[in-house]
Amino acid sequence: MGKIVLALAAILLAVIAARAASIEEQYRGWLARDLWPAAQARGISQTTFNQALGATSPNLKLPDLVLPGQSASSQRQQHQAEFRAPSAYFQHVGGVVSGGRSRAQRLASVLTAIEQRFGVPRGIVLAIWGRESGFGRADIPHDAFEVLATKAFLSTRKDMFREEVLAALEMAEKHGIDPRAMRSSWAGAMGQPQFLPSSYLKYAVDGDGDGRADIWNSEADTLASIANYLAQHGWVRGRDWGFEVVVPQEISCALEGPDQGRRIADWAAMGIRRVGGKAFPAHELSGEGYLMMPAGRYGPAFIVTPNFYRLKDYNESDLYALFVGHAGDRIMYGDISFQAEWHAVSGIGRSGIAAMQRALEGMGYDVGGADGLAGFKTRRSIGNWQERQGKIATCFPDAELARQLR
Template identity: 65%
Template sequence: MKHGLAALCAGAFAVLLGLASVAAAPVDDQFRAWLANDLWPEAKAKGVSKKTFDAAFSGVKPNLKLPDLVTPGEQPKTPKTQHQAEFGAPGAYFAEKTVGGVTAGGRARAAAHARTLAEVERRFGVPGPVVLAIWGRESGFGAARMPYDAFEVLGTKAFMATRKDMFRKEVLAALAMVERGAVKRDAMKSSWAGALGQPQFLPTSFLEHAVDMDGDGRADIWNSTPDTLGSIANYLAHHGWRKGRDWGFEVVAPDNVSCALEGPDIGRLISQWAAMGVRRVSGKPFPAHEANAEGFLLMPAGRNGPAFIVTPNFYVLKDYNMSDLYALFIGHAGDRIAYGDRGFAGRWGSVDKLYRSDIAGLQRALESKGYDVGGADGLPGFKTRRSIGDWQAKNGRAPTCFPDAGLVRALK
């Protein structure tokens, strides 16, 4: 019995030594082992050939300069650096140089691609100006350089990103693209996030939504403008775009309409918002076909910025890039492409500069008080914004529905 126990202990010790040696191995070696022993078996089971797999990762090493990586064996930490627009003043996202460039570029291309855009709208129900705004925002109408090797980015992130499971699906989808002949290996260039082509699709989005609009027998989101425009519209249609509805309207929300009423889960008929005193900044009534449909309050900077009543189409735009500011940018730029330049009527105020860790701490404090903030991720989304507003109102403060330095101190 003692011999058996000694042998068992020795065996366990050997296993621990083996694990320690793996953990201590250079990241490049761990990556190659992961490719061979973990990713390849699943890729093979999904129909990827060894030739395709080996070509995809030939010479590829993990790119440790990419954001949101976790060194194997370590726990993820909430970064203090600010990479997202929400961490600073939301108004900075709408710099006129950026919005004006997309707007002017979209108008310049609207006539040249009028026939394609009309066919796109007929097939998918998505207005041309919205499609043009996404095309311009995502890739500068195809002019933006894609300097990264997609398999380097996706492989690195599938191996060691904070969202490994998501990127594992994407790298497997990228392998499927090459295996099926949708694109050649050498053409798999991407952004730092692994997004591809002029619409900046992740590989799963390419497989699900890319379409052949020019009739050459293949969906080419790298070189074909018709395929690019059609693929963008198809993505939106698949995510629930409602033909005939707008994306939303800038409004004036009076003080009696709490900013804590924001969110896609607190809908009212637009006529009911109007009855509460919410009115369009243009002075025009809400369109008759919208008045008896559902709308939602959006205040991306709380009381320190413009307010909007948005439709379900706004949240379809948000599906394209999970940011309220992104969806608002596209809707706003689309309006300017369609109707001419007109900025927001409401002013974007300055906000306190906060680190992501500051906001995460504030979110955890609100969670401890029973609020649903959508997770303590350091992102002030609508659930965090309205929770702030509710807490402020209950504690004798004027609701602003946006984080600030004083609020961070008060909730510590």
């Protein structure tokens, strides 16, 4: 029996090795026949191309790859993360806050210059820096060209990563960045602000006056580049990102969303008030605000400003933007906690949420796509359905609701 097992293992290893060799051969052909002509057309030299990609091989351990013989749908299902309750997202906010406060003191002059130049508060840029790379302390383990080229060749989003690897080649050719110094995450995001190469070309700036934008080693360049990213996406100088509020039961949670904005003064006139008895700042009252309830009726509610959606431009997640805004406030103003509690929600996975979304789509609701994520379109669709059924609207998925929508 032992000999049979060993023989089978040897056969399996041989099959795996042959498959890897075949993929490597296809990859080499793709580099020569597809990527090199596109790079050459963008002014990339053969020397730079070879330095960046000549020694790379496909990294088959990366997620979201479609290997020969596999379907894209099976890979998306394999690597789909489980849904987590919103409260879990804030478990490590304290580390970002404490790290941000210590750096706010040490980098005070740099941050003052950045605020004057870009109009983005220091708490916000510090919170993003801490969230993205632990203030530059996080391990960024991968060779960016290996990641980007592998994904351009094999991933579920080949076209996007093809543009990113070409942008990375421009960074090497036109900005003089050593290809081997370009370290990235498994998704190809680089440096302390975790920019994709296309974002580097558009938004990375020199913050320390040495004539180059070094997002791997320079704290000033990192902070200035984050602020420039937000400013270029439309950050409104002088406005806050948002305020925690109390939403009376008679006001529908289905009013949530960036397409249902109204003046903050109008939200206040409806009966929505800030927590702790605070008034909305006078300069905010005439500006547009939006209801945002990331856990529906099961957690804190907010009136957010257009700047909240600039944070979402950095990472397309309500919870990411809320994390950054909340951490930024705590860095700048002290230990401000959410006043409302995050309540437990009965367990449901992303597949269950996706099934609910498909059911709602079948009834004509716009849930923003059946992706298994409870975004604002899904939350308010749930609320609208609940109200039409004569139920108390919670605007959030749970196991019982999933059962009802089957």
